[in-house]
Amino acid sequence: MSKYKHIQEAAYHANMQLPKLGLVLFTFGNVSAADRELGVFAIKPSGVPYDELSADKMVIVDFDGKTVKGKLRPSSDTLTHAVLYRHWEKIGGIVHTHSTYATAWAQSQRDIPIFGTTHADHNTVDIPCAPPMNDEMIQGDYEYQTGFQIMNALQNKGLSYEEVEMVLVGNHAPFTWGKTPEKAVYNSAVLEAVAQMAYLTEQIRKDAPRLQDSLIKKHFERKHGPDSYYGQQ
Amino acid sequence: MSKYKHIQEAAYHANMQLPKLGLVLFTFGNVSAADRELGVFAIKPSGVPYDELSADKMVIVDFDGKTVKGKLRPSSDTLTHAVLYRHWEKIGGIVHTHSTYATAWAQSQRDIPIFGTTHADHNTVDIPCAPPMNDEMIQGDYEYQTGFQIMNALQNKGLSYEEVEMVLVGNHAPFTWGKTPEKAVYNSAVLEAVAQMAYLTEQIRKDAPRLQDSLIKKHFERKHGPDSYYGQQ
Amino acid sequence: MSKYKHIQEAAYHANMQLPKLGLVLFTFGNVSAADRELGVFAIKPSGVPYDELSADKMVIVDFDGKTVKGKLRPSSDTLTHAVLYRHWEKIGGIVHTHSTYATAWAQSQRDIPIFGTTHADHNTVDIPCAPPMNDEMIQGDYEYQTGFQIMNALQNKGLSYEEVEMVLVGNHAPFTWGKTPEKAVYNSAVLEAVAQMAYLTEQIRKDAPRLQDSLIKKHFERKHGPDSYYGQQ
Amino acid sequence: MSKYKHIQEAAYHANMQLPKLGLVLFTFGNVSAADRELGVFAIKPSGVPYDELSADKMVIVDFDGKTVKGKLRPSSDTLTHAVLYRHWEKIGGIVHTHSTYATAWAQSQRDIPIFGTTHADHNTVDIPCAPPMNDEMIQGDYEYQTGFQIMNALQNKGLSYEEVEMVLVGNHAPFTWGKTPEKAVYNSAVLEAVAQMAYLTEQIRKDAPRLQDSLIKKHFERKHGPDSYYGQQ
Numbered sequence: 001m002s003k004y005k006h007i008q009e010a011a012y013h014a015n016m017q018l019p020k021l022g023l024v025l026f027t028f029g030n031v032s033a034a035d036r037e038l039g040v041f042a043i044k045p046s047g048v049p050y051d052e053l054s055a056d057k058m059v060i061v062d063f064d065g066k067t068v069k070g071k072l073r074p075s076s077d078t079l080t081h082a083v084l085y086r087h088w089e090k091i092g093g094i095v096h097t098h099s100t101y102a103t104a105w106a107q108s109q110r111d112i113p114i115f116g117t118t119h120a121d122h123n124t125v126d127i128p129c130a131p132p133m134n135d136e137m138i139q140g141d142y143e144y145q146t147g148f149q150i151m152n153a154l155q156n157k158g159l160s161y162e163e164v165e166m167v168l169v170g171n172h173a174p175f176t177w178g179k180t181p182e183k184a185v186y187n188s189a190v191l192e193a194v195a196q197m198a199y200l201t202e203q204i205r206k207d208a209p210r211l212q213d214s215l216i217k218k219h220f221e222r223k224h225g226p227d228s229y230y231g232q233q
Numbered sequence: 234m235s236k237y238k239h240i241q242e243a244a245y246h247a248n249m250q251l252p253k254l255g256l257v258l259f260t261f262g263n264v265s266a267a268d269r270e271l272g273v274f275a276i277k278p279s280g281v282p283y284d285e286l287s288a289d290k291m292v293i294v295d296f297d298g299k300t301v302k303g304k305l306r307p308s309s310d311t312l313t314h315a316v317l318y319r320h321w322e323k324i325g326g327i328v329h330t331h332s333t334y335a336t337a338w339a340q341s342q343r344d345i346p347i348f349g350t351t352h353a354d355h356n357t358v359d360i361p362c363a364p365p366m367n368d369e370m371i372q373g374d375y376e377y378q379t380g381f382q383i384m385n386a387l388q389n390k391g392l393s394y395e396e397v398e399m400v401l402v403g404n405h406a407p408f409t410w411g412k413t414p415e416k417a418v419y420n421s422a423v424l425e426a427v428a429q430m431a432y433l434t435e436q437i438r439k440d441a442p443r444l445q446d447s448l449i450k451k452h453f454e455r456k457h458g459p460d461s462y463y464g465q466q
Numbered sequence: 467m468s469k470y471k472h473i474q475e476a477a478y479h480a481n482m483q484l485p486k487l488g489l490v491l492f493t494f495g496n497v498s499a500a501d502r503e504l505g506v507f508a509i510k511p512s513g514v515p516y517d518e519l520s521a522d523k524m525v526i527v528d529f530d531g532k533t534v535k536g537k538l539r540p541s542s543d544t545l546t547h548a549v550l551y552r553h554w555e556k557i558g559g560i561v562h563t564h565s566t567y568a569t570a571w572a573q574s575q576r577d578i579p580i581f582g583t584t585h586a587d588h589n590t591v592d593i594p595c596a597p598p599m600n601d602e603m604i605q606g607d608y609e610y611q612t613g614f615q616i617m618n619a620l621q622n623k624g625l626s627y628e629e630v631e632m633v634l635v636g637n638h639a640p641f642t643w644g645k646t647p648e649k650a651v652y653n654s655a656v657l658e659a660v661a662q663m664a665y666l667t668e669q670i671r672k673d674a675p676r677l678q679d680s681l682i683k684k685h686f687e688r689k690h691g692p693d694s695y696y697g698q699q
Numbered sequence: 700m701s702k703y704k705h706i707q708e709a710a711y712h713a714n715m716q717l718p719k720l721g722l723v724l725f726t727f728g729n730v731s732a733a734d735r736e737l738g739v740f741a742i743k744p745s746g747v748p749y750d751e752l753s754a755d756k757m758v759i760v761d762f763d764g765k766t767v768k769g770k771l772r773p774s775s776d777t778l779t780h781a782v783l784y785r786h787w788e789k790i791g792g793i794v795h796t797h798s799t800y801a802t803a804w805a806q807s808q809r810d811i812p813i814f815g816t817t818h819a820d821h822n823t824v825d826i827p828c829a830p831p832m833n834d835e836m837i838q839g840d841y842e843y844q845t846g847f848q849i850m851n852a853l854q855n856k857g858l859s860y861e862e863v864e865m866v867l868v869g870n871h872a873p874f875t876w877g878k879t880p881e882k883a884v885y886n887s888a889v890l891e892a893v894a895q896m897a898y899l900t901e902q903i904r905k906d907a908p909r910l911q912d913s914l915i916k917k918h919f920e921r922k923h924g925p926d927s928y929y930g931q932q
Contacts, residue, residue, distance in 0.1 A: 025892050026885065028817070047930030076921055076929045098817045100892070104899035107815040108907050116340040117405045118261070118331045135913040142917050171910050172816045186259065193258050193333070199903055200337030204432055208341050211404050214368040218375050222309055230309045231280030349573040350638045351494070351564045419492065426491050426566070433570035437665055441574050444637050447601040451608050455542055463542045464513030582806040583871045584727070584797045652725065659724050659799070666803035670898055674807050677870050680834040684841050688775055696775045697746030 004042060004060045004069060007033040010093075011042035012055035014181035018097060019050050021189045029097035030075040032061075033181040034085050036092070039063055041085055045072035065144070076143065083147025084177065088161045093181030095188045098173040101195035102188075105129065106168035112194060114211050115201045119194045120219035121230075122165075126210075127191065128153050129168040150175055166191045237275060237293045237302060240266040243326075244275040245288035247414035251330060252283050254422045262330035263308040265294075266414040267318050269325070272296055274318055278305035298377070309376065316380025317410065321394045326414030328421045331406040334428035335421075338362065339401035345427060347444050348434045352427045353452035354463075355398075359443075360424065361386050362401040383408055399424045470508060470526045470535060473499040476559075477508035478521040480647035484563060485516050487655045495563040496541040498527075499647040500551050502558070505529055507551055511538035531610070542609065549613025550643065554627045559647030561654045564639040567661035568654075571595065572634035578660060580677050581667045585660045586685035587696075588631075592676075593657065594619050595634040616641060632657045703741060703759045703768060706732040709792075710741040711754035713880035717796060718749050720888045728796040729774040731760075732880040733784050735791070738762055740784055744771035764843070775842065782846025783876065787860045792880030794887045797872040800894035801887075804828065805867035811893060813910050814900045818893045819918035820929075821864075825909075826890065827852050828867040849874060865890045 002008070010033035018024040018031065027050070032043035042058040059070035065082035067074060075081075081094045105112050111126040112119075119127075130153035137145040150167050154160070165187045166176040176187035201208045223230040235241070243266035251257040251264065260283070265276035275291040292303035298315035300307060308314075314327045338345050344359040345352075352360075363386030370378040383400050387393070398420045399409040409420035434441045456463040468474070476499035484490045484497065493516070498509035508524040525536035531548035533540060541547075547560045563569075571578050577592040578585075585593075596619035603611040616633050620626070631653045632642040642653035667674045689696040701707070709732035717723045717730065726749070731742035741757040758769035764781035766773060774780075780793045804811050810825040811818075818826075829852030836844040849866050853859070864886045865875040875886035900907045922929040 025888060045931065046928075073928070073931055098892075100895060101899065103815060103817060104896050104903055107896060107900040108904035110904055115404070116336060118336060132911060132914065135911070138911075138913040138917050142921075171814070171914060189258060193331075196333060197337050197340060199899065200334065200432065201340040203436065203902065204337055205341035205343055212365060212368070212371075214371040215365065215404060218371050222375075229279075229306070232278065232306055348637070349569060351569060422491060426564075429566060430570050430573060433567065433665065434573040436669065437570055438574035438576055445598060445601070445604075447604040448598065448637060451604050455608075462512075462539070465511065465539055581870070582802060584802060655724060659797075662799060663803050663806060666800065666898065667806040669902065670803055671807035671809055678831060678834070678837075680837040681831065681870060684837050688841075695745075695772070698744065698772055 007042040008055045008058040011058045023097045023099040079143035080146045091177045093184035095184040099192040102174040109170040117219045132170040240275040241288045241291040244291045256330045256332040312376035313379045324410045326417035328417040332425040335407040342403040350452045353449045365403040473508040474521040474524040477524045489563045489565040545609035546612045557643045559650035561650040565658040568640040575636040583685045598636040706741040707754045707757040710757045722796045722798040778842035779845045790876045792883035794883040798891040801873040808869040816918045831869040
């Protein structure tokens, strides 16, 4: 039995969640699952329909983006995943989708303002939108540069990838991550819901105010602080 | 057999309606069911996925918010439920969701205007939005204060909880209630539909007029007046 | 066997289409089916959930609105149906819903402009919105007056109920009709689709132009003129 | 066995994808599948509900629009398909729908701006909207002229049907095509998703910028250029 089977299974099951959650059309998305000890991740093969996927079709790739095992070509976004795994040592899963509302915000090149507690339960800040790359970066190693574009977007705003697990890439679409691929998929669904609510909020009231700081802090700590009391332990 | 089984069953079945009605993503919602004679209510455990719920996992809590029976931690919103049950003697069920359109209105901190008969069939007034709490209340016992925030919002507008069974909490999300948990769930679905229609109405016509008083009265009395003629009996 | 069985069956099956087509929440809608020779129609009982309906629960009512057969109370909108059957001799089915987009236009008290061929395939004019009733009419026999409000809306614009099979009642919601209950249900679904497209069209372009006359005529005649060539025969 | 069976099967299966993808209400759409050697195409019969379709009901028509085989009347849009097959020698399938968002853009008579990579993955230009026909063309052979209207819209902008496989017909609705009917259906679903995202993008930011040229080129070539690396092979 392959020593990669556990991450292939994890990546497969996480990928299959995307169409169930309404986050992808056709093959417009991918999830990867990393094994830190082996220094590799399993990722969806490129352009294969969801109903033809299976765990053993997940491609094994190292953190430089080189295929270690697998007959199929890995997702065209593989280098972006590799860069993030290489630099962010505590993440175990990454998701990329073109989900409708999050992508509309990305195309608008705007951060998603924090308007309510649904947002604050997961993030204490506006969801950052990385600016589009300059022409040179695009003409270079595009997917590799996308990884750096994401890291810079957080760094420029003084944000940690351990606290903010989602980003929009300007003109493109969202990326999310987490300690596990399941958590990264969860974050993609949360981001889409928050993106839709923020859109509606501005439609209903053009000058809707951002959430007050005390409420941001309260809701986030309910779920994530040292004295959190959401969930079971 | 437990003496709480009937409210555990009621709370379980009402909770399971939320995902079916499209009112919750993941675990972002909760329903409770009260027994007035026993002075307790059954409520969803915190953060447990809907497909792992069962009636016997519902936690029994008294009207001070203390757990009476159950191994799991109750919903993080339990104190809000407790305050409302303590003060509103005729309600038997409470629902909290982050449903999309109602939450967008809450984030906008606006009452939902009464634009049509779909609204008037259930309410004779704009659906009130409680203002966000001040910092002191938030830093105090937050969920407890949320209960008072809801009660004050009705009281300040001279509304009775027996007539208006739904409210938005500013920057947060909706709460609904009723004589039974089923009725409270019904109210959550009605609120979401009314919130969507009111949003669209303002998009289609920025200065859409509120419903005239005679029509408000007529529709509400069709369903709820002493000579009501909607439904069977 | 009851002599009303055929219209009870027809009304039952047509009512069951409404939730399948996404046109109703809970019991917010009703369909009736008329037999012109017997001078009666079968209509949904009031407030009964769709999954508890059966053909033999459909109530038989005459064109004055009096129940002829049935133990349950008929829909609260029964008098509106009766008025329309009484005056419009060629219709065999009527539908009332609170479908989302059509109701938003009704709440806006605006006719739905004819923007494209999807609309023109079914109607050569803007879909009329009847103005809200005056207070006297509302305080009188409300549902009875709603029937006249609908008839007047068409008459005031010189429209025939045989050509325009759908209307919005201002502040309220849509009614549709047709030679059969199936056609009336079909019209409700078409109205909802046209209402959504018209809403989006104005959002995308505030001054979107109405359809030119030659195209209106062409599309309607493709489906409905003497030389129609849509469908089989 | 009929020599047309392969295109009847292909057209049937492609037609059945339309309701599954949420692109049609009732019978408001059609797909055809061509055999270049036989000089014919199979197309959906007019006005037949999707659940009554079968492969052998697909009508065989030549590139002049004359029925070669089949008892049912072909789609009322058959002449538009015939004109496009006649002039565009490399296409094997055509789809027409009234999908919600694409139709709203068509009714607005606007090209869909290229705002992001979801669009650029499939097209390097704004999705063109053909202007409505003049009265003379409409009163003439309408569906035949629609074919020329589509061809002219591409030609006037210097676009090739091999690169741009989708168009909006002003005031009407979208048409898409491709080397196979499956590809044409795929394009219809992509167009609807891109149309929704572009609508939302403008709502979120009125002056949202078009995608920069370098990114347009990069994304399209990832999927379609000589060195494409999306998909398997």
